[in-house]
Amino acid sequence: MNGRVVALIAIVSLCVVGGGAYVTVAALTAEGTTSDERPRIVVDEAGAATLPAASSLLVRAVDYDNPRLNGRVYRTELAPGDTAESVGGLACERVYVSPTGTGLCLAVARNGFDYQGLVFDRRFQRQASFSIPGVPDRARVSPDGRYGAFTAFLSGHTYSLGVRQFSTHTAIVDMRAGKPLFSLDELEITRDGERFERADANLWGVTFVDGDRFYATLGTGGQHYLIEGRVSTRRARVVRDHVECPSLSPDGRRIAYKRRVGKLDRWRLHVLDLSTGRDVALAERRSIDDQPEWLGDAHVVYSDDRHVYAVPADGGGRPHRLVARASSPVALP
């Protein structure tokens, strides 16, 4: 046999044996789940002390070193010294729960490749699942638990400039049926009474007012509009601009949101009073890419994808770290 063939056979054998052994070990260790490891979520005492008593939060663990803990959902009382308590076996990239206990978890599917939405009940037991066509980004559930909404990033669409950009897919979920009802692309949107249609329109970041009305973001041509719509009529109207990822306060009067600063993807958290139009920047000076959440009517909570923070909703005070190694905070009743 010629020398080159021998060399190739040697290299191929080495690769088959070495690669095969590695994959085998990986498959075996990935199966043997040792999930009794302690969560590394820590409630920050100084931060928790600034909040009203008896606040509690649902968060997901951020632990990139440990794929088995990453995304696990924890409940914490935010009392000094409290350690987070794991709820159920859910692992979510984004999670939300309504005061009724019905929740939506956006998760990586079992094959580690696809994404799915899981509807869960008050005991955090999975009730239904549906597939999600992209990278999960935002999740919300209406206060009565009737509807949910999710936003996912779709990659790979080549828009102008030849640069691949993200487009978003946002859908309303029928929580009872456990599947998406319609995509926000189908909304009939008006602005000052006239049809407002744009080919490059992207919609994301739903927040519900009640079991029908909702707010969301409409992005088109570099502008970001706040829209108000109804699930029942599938219609919406443009309310104002410069609002992304809105979040309605429990009293229904204000919207916390992220406001783009400059041309780059940098955002400041703001609170907008819907009746007076008064808009204040919050004391968090870093760029935050999150859909904020309200904790009572006086605080806004959010994450920087590493830790969860709280900041006063009136623009005063300063941000406090609440929970280390967590994201996707949801205030619990």
Next chain:
Amino acid sequence: MYQAESSRVPLGHRGLRAGAASGRGGRVSRNVVVLGAVSMLTDVSSEMVSAILPIYLVFALGASPLQYGVVDGIYQGASALVRLLSGFVADRWRRHKDVAAAGYGLSAACKAALVAIGGTVSAVTAIVLVDRTGKGIRTAPRDALIALSSTPATLATAFGVHRAMDTAGALLGPLLAFGLLLLAPARFDAVFVVSVCFAVVGLAVLLLFADGHPRERDDQAGIERTVDAGGRTRPTLREAIALLGERRFRVLVGIAAVLAIATISDGFIYLGLQRTLDLSLTAFPLLFVGAALVYMALAIPAGRLADRLGRTRVFLGGYALLLPVYAVLLVPSAGLVALIFALLALGAYYAATDGVLQAIASALLPDRLQASGLALLVTAISLAKLISSLAFGLVWTLGGLDAAAAAFTAALVAALMLAGWALARSPEAIA
């Protein structure tokens, strides 16, 4: 080293019988099959990584969508910069195989780097940049080697064989990654390790079996007489640039660029099909797979047809196949039959144009400037595609999908007529 003669000898029973035993058509050389195998193995390696890259970055490393966008942008754009340079270097020092091997080696090293240090977003960004640089380095010299290993009568068949094998690898890679993640959930390192294996075997096949100096092709091209006055001296940068002054090559580059400007970019076509036919978004990736399967199946027959009937005829026919695809975009409420028809036409268009254009160009180019010329052609087409993408996005945004598809249909008809006219006017046959 390999004997120069051996690559000239048709493979006989071991080779791919690529056509009639005599006349135009015929068999492709063993070197083309070797290079096809190298590309297939390398594509398995790189496509298995690119298939899982988004989920790895976002879920294992916690990248923000913006960071992912940056990495994806690099993935799409980085290779163009080094392509021209590597093509010229390969020609000047007659080191096509070595330059290509450097490119393949760089990419293999990057897969290994992903295993070793790919634990942070910034490291992955840097690795992806180097990996794509490797791709830019290897493409032009590799295509030049394919051309130099083929007889003038089998050029298109040779490129067809290579593209078919290349596409097979691109289809296998994501499947393999998917299977590995099923076996070992969330173990991205296992995917990277297997990717390294494929890259290393691909590099080994190149180094051990590819012939870096295939036959000194007889000068049938004609260009050599005007450009290559100095006999067998090293080609200079001036000569490489002067290729664009040669009439027939310039006409070819012009035709290819004009057609590329009138071509709706792949992403927009798939997006348009998805919108027109109201496909579920989960079915979206199947569009790519469908068109790639057709491309893979038809690449060799299309090459053979081009070698027999005339390459420019098949090349222009391939572009004409885009017209029914555009028509499907324009027809409201098109059905499943229309979708299958569109994917067949799209796959056949890839098969009839991609490798065939390289074949037309290499038949015009002198041996000593193959890699430089092919790199120039590909760069011109990339620029044209960028313009096309900008224009289509703009028209879609302003006037809607129908207006954009209609405008590009008109542009393509005009471009085809212009191409036919330019070819007919050309005093000497281009191919």
